[in-house]
Amino acid sequence: MAASSIELRGVEKEYRRDEFVVPVLSDLDLTVAEGEYLALMGPSGSGKTTLLNLVAGLDVATRGQVIVHGQDLGRLSESEITRWRANNVGFIFQTYNLIPVLTASENVELPLLLTNLSRKRRRENVATALRVVGLEGREHHYPRQLSGGQEQRVAIARAIVTDPYLLVADEPTGDLDRHTADEILELLEQLNREFQKTIVMVTHDPLAARRAGRVLHLDKGRLIDDVINESPISAAS
Amino acid sequence: MKYLTYILRNARRNPVRTGLTVASIAISMFLMMILTSFFAAMQEANSASKQYNRIIVMNANGFAGQVPIARVRQVEAMDGVVAATPFSWYGGKYQNQRVLFAQFAVDADKVFDTLDEYKLAPEQLAAFKAEKSAAVIGPKLAREYNLKIGDPMPLQGDIYPVDLKLNIRGIYESPRNTDQRMVLFHYDYLDDQLRQLGSTAGGSSSQTAAGNAGIVFVKCKDAATTANLCKKIDDEYRSTDFPTRTQTEEAFGQMFSEMMGGLKDIVYWIGCAVVVSLLFVSGNAMAMAMRERTTEVAVLKAIGFNRGLVLGIVLAEAVLVAGLGGVLGTLGSKALFDIVDISPFTGGFLPFFYVPWSVALAGLGVSLFLGFASGLVPAVLAANSSVINGLRKVV
Numbered sequence: 001m002a003a004s005s006i007e008l009r010g011v012e013k014e015y016r017r018d019e020f021v022v023p024v025l026s027d028l029d030l031t032v033a034e035g036e037y038l039a040l041m042g043p044s045g046s047g048k049t050t051l052l053n054l055v056a057g058l059d060v061a062t063r064g065q066v067i068v069h070g071q072d073l074g075r076l077s078e079s080e081i082t083r084w085r086a087n088n089v090g091f092i093f094q095t096y097n098l099i100p101v102l103t104a105s106e107n108v109e110l111p112l113l114l115t116n117l118s119r120k121r122r123r124e125n126v127a128t129a130l131r132v133v134g135l136e137g138r139e140h141h142y143p144r145q146l147s148g149g150q151e152q153r154v155a156i157a158r159a160i161v162t163d164p165y166l167l168v169a170d171e172p173t174g175d176l177d178r179h180t181a182d183e184i185l186e187l188l189e190q191l192n193r194e195f196q197k198t199i200v201m202v203t204h205d206p207l208a209a210r211r212a213g214r215v216l217h218l219d220k221g222r223l224i225d226d227v228i229n230e231s232p233i234s235a236a237s
Numbered sequence: 238m239k240y241l242t243y244i245l246r247n248a249r250r251n252p253v254r255t256g257l258t259v260a261s262i263a264i265s266m267f268l269m270m271i272l273t274s275f276f277a278a279m280q281e282a283n284s285a286s287k288q289y290n291r292i293i294v295m296n297a298n299g300f301a302g303q304v305p306i307a308r309v310r311q312v313e314a315m316d317g318v319v320a321a322t323p324f325s326w327y328g329g330k331y332q333n334q335r336v337l338f339a340q341f342a343v344d345a346d347k348v349f350d351t352l353d354e355y356k357l358a359p360e361q362l363a364a365f366k367a368e369k370s371a372a373v374i375g376p377k378l379a380r381e382y383n384l385k386i387g388d389p390m391p392l393q394g395d396i397y398p399v400d401l402k403l404n405i406r407g408i409y410e411s412p413r414n415t416d417q418r419m420v421l422f423h424y425d426y427l428d429d430q431l432r433q434l435g436s437t438a439g440g441s442s443s444q445t446a447a448g449n450a451g452i453v454f455v456k457c458k459d460a461a462t463t464a465n466l467c468k469k470i471d472d473e474y475r476s477t478d479f480p481t482r483t484q485t486e487e488a489f490g491q492m493f494s495e496m497m498g499g500l501k502d503i504v505y506w507i508g509c510a511v512v513v514s515l516l517f518v519s520g521n522a523m524a525m526a527m528r529e530r531t532t533e534v535a536v537l538k539a540i541g542f543n544r545g546l547v548l549g550i551v552l553a554e555a556v557l558v559a560g561l562g563g564v565l566g567t568l569g570s571k572a573l574f575d576i577v578d579i580s581p582f583t584g585g586f587l588p589f590f591y592v593p594w595s596v597a598l599a600g601l602g603v604s605l606f607l608g609f610a611s612g613l614v615p616a617v618l619a620a621n622s623s624v625i626n627g628l629r630k631v632v
Contacts, residue, residue: 058539058624079543086541093628097536101246111540113239158540 005166005198006032006055011064013050013221024050025221028064032214034165035196037189037232039203039212046218048202049170055200056089056168057081069165086114090159090197092169092188096151098143098158105130105139108157115162129157133187149180156187160197167191169201173208185211240546244553251526255558258522262562262607263569265511266600270570272504273600274592276494281593282414283490289354290460292467293489294453297480300326303449305479306428309344312455312470317462320350323424325451329392329401331382338378339416339588340392342424342451345371351456354412361386361407369426373407375417377578390420397446399430416588418580424450454486512603515559520611523555527615534619535627548620555612556605563604571597 013025025047032038040048053059054066057073066073069088076084098107105126112122130136133153143151152172159167169188173181185208191197192213201212209215213232217225248255294312296302306323313321322344329340345366349357357365357373365371372390379385390403403422411417431447455470457463467483474481484492494501527534534547542550571592579590 053625056539058628082538082541082543085539091536091539093536097532097628099243099533099536101250102243106242110243110537114541114546 005034005036005069006030006200007065007067008051008054008061009065009067011054011061011066013047013054013059014062023221025054025061028221028223030216030223032198032200035192035198036214037192037199037201037212039201039209039215040218041203041206041209041215042218042224045220047221048218051218052168052170052200052202056091056166057085086111087162088164088166090156090162090164090167092152092155092159092167092172094171094174096143096148096155096175098151098154100143103140103142104135104146104154104157107143107154108161111158111162125161126157129161130154132160132191133157147180148176149183152176152180152184153187156184156191160191160195165196165198167197167199169199171202171204173203173205181205181208240550240553244550244557247526247530247550247554248557254522254525258519258558259562259565261518262515262559262604263565265515266563266566266604267570269508269511269603270567270592270596270600273508274570274574274590274596275587276501276504277593277596278414278589278591279490279494281595282589283487283494285412285414286486286490287460289352289486290457290463291351291486292455292457292463292470292483293486294455294470294481294483295489297471297482300452303479304451304453304481306424306448306450308474308479308481309450309453311473312453313347315466315469317458317466319456319458320347321453321455322347322351323450323452324454325424325427325449326396327392327394327401327422327427328396329394331390331392333393335395338375338418338420340420340422342427343421345421345423348421348454349409351454352411353456354415356410357407364406368404368406369423369429370402370404371406372403372420372422373409374405374421375419376408376410377417377580378420379405379408381418392420397427397431399427399434401427401430413591414589418588455483512607515607516611518611519555519559519562519607520614522558523551523612523615526554527551527619530619531622531627534622535624538622538624539628544620548616551616551619552609552612555616556608559604559608559611560601563601563607567592567597567600567604 008028008030011025011028012023015022015024028051040051042048050059054061055068057068057076060074071084073081073084099110102110108126108129109122112125117125127139130139133156135150135153135157138146138150143154146154167188172188173184176184188199188201189211192199199212201208203209210229211232213229215227215229216223294304294308296304309321309323312318323342325342327340327342331337349355349362361373365373374384374390384390384405386405386408388405390405392401392403394400401422403420428447435447455466457466463485467485470483471481537547571594574591580587583590
């Protein structure tokens with residue numbers, strides 16, 4: 001069995017809204033293996049994005065432990081967890097969230113600015129990331145000059161340019177048509193298969209979920225189903 | 238430097254808003270430079286005059302009072318005095334226009350020994366001394382009216398009931414912060430005309446004007462002698478019909494500044510009000526810019542930009558925009574007034590005007606402070622913003 005990449009032990013998450021305490025996740029235990037491709041499904045408000053945020057180190061659990069790659073995230077200070085995210089997590093958002101005033105290559109370079117890499121080395125890494133996502137020749141295009149699918153590819157290049165071992169994707173195909181969505185999903189699958197990236201993806205799309213090796217269903221903050229896709233749909237197949 | 242591209246692109250993101258913010262700062266700083274330079278340039282000239290070790294004798298009752306011409310020679314004979322010259326304001330018209338430039342009746346033999354920062358070529362000085370109706374003029378005046386050596390320069394009396402038919406015999410050179418639009422001519426020439434008029438008119442008011450040196454410029458041997466000489470001269474004439482008030486040239490200049498009363502304070506407070514209003518303008522622009530980028534800031538923080546970095550990036554953008562306005566306003570005004578001579582447009586009120594480096598750099602400093610102060614609140618808010626809330630719209 002593969003080593004555990006993500007481990008949640010008795011995790012609870014509550015939000016405070018004025019005088020009300022709103023429970024979002026309740027008594028959640030979960031183990032994700034290294035290199036696993038996990039899809040989180042469930043209705044709106046089920047807690048899947050909150051779970052994604054906890055795993056990505058964007059939020060902290062009210063109770064319980066979130067251990068990612070051996071690191072208990074609850075024990076890290078804000079600056080430590082910011083540095084941890086920079087080194088270990090790549091983010092892919094539904095609406096891409098590229099910086100509109102930067103070109104594709106400059107957007108991809110952003111996470112590398114936080115490293116000590118030389119400019120030359122940063123450019124090399126950016127070129128590699130853009131090649132992996134199939135965007136050679138688009139380096140100097142601004143987001144407005146790219147299609148939705150191409151923007152998402154740039155966002156994926158930005159997510160992988162620092163070579164993180166965990167990719168979190170929140171509805172990465174939510175804004176794309178079927179054909180483009182399939183291309184993006186194939187790319188994620190390729191990153192998982194060829195580069196052994198652990199991927200946690202939130203999706204409402206059952207077809208997207210079928211690409212993952214494992215699908216979790218949440219409802220009202222509880223894990224109600226955990227399905228292993230024995231034969232996930234893949235580009236290869 | 239790694240983040241410079243991002244900062245520059247952000248500053249250019251909304252060109253209209255950035256342009257308007259830069260323009261409002263630039264225009265305000267430009268006007269501030271004009272207001273503050275007026276006093277600063279005057280102060281700088283006053284301070285610079287210290288090196289020339291000069292004192293000025295005037296009537297104790299002010300400019301309206303007389304200083305008899307005989308006093309010039311008496312003062313010059315005192316220990317510690319190098320040279321002295323009368324400096325009598327003529328205030329005539331030229332080409333039927335009133336008070337466009339300063340016209341002084343002086344002692345041709347002594348004036349360039351007294352005002353030794355004013356230089357005249359030896360042959361021009363000799364020609365000036367040799368002819369009673371000779372005049373020397375400043376280089377700016379020569380350029381402005383296209384005057385050259387040998388040209389006649391008729392002046393019509395306005396204060397005095399006599400006209401002068403002067404001939405230009407020299408064009409002096411002088412430092413930038415001096416009056417380069419003066420006409421200097423023989424005191425004796427004016428005095429003779431006034432005396433002639435007095436005798437023909439049988440004792441009119443012009444008689445009282447004759448023999449009046451106006452004020453007396455005195456060149457002292459060194460700085461140490463100036464204070465003693467001031468006291469000595471005033472003591473000498475205290476019990477006469479024409480008591481004197483003698484002061485250093487610097488104090489004399491200061492007296493002119495004081496004549497403006499609280500104007501300097503008013504300018505100072507106007508400046509403060511301008512700075513505060515600019516703070517609101519640029520602060521509002523930065524706040525709007527950051528509100529529009531809530532999600533972007535959240536993304537930056539998500540991918541690993543820490544609070545300090547976000548704070549620095551926002552502040553740098555604010556300082557860049559305000560600094561650009563400041564550079565345009567302050568250095569622009571300095572360059573403009575270095576190139577364009579506005580003295581002809583001030584009717585002689587400002588013989589020279591420029592923006593001193595000290596004022597321009599202070600203005601630039603104020604602009605950078607404005608950027609920092611206006612960006613501080615949006616920067617702190619951005620640095621402390623919640624990543625989750627910032628991403629909520631899209632996550």
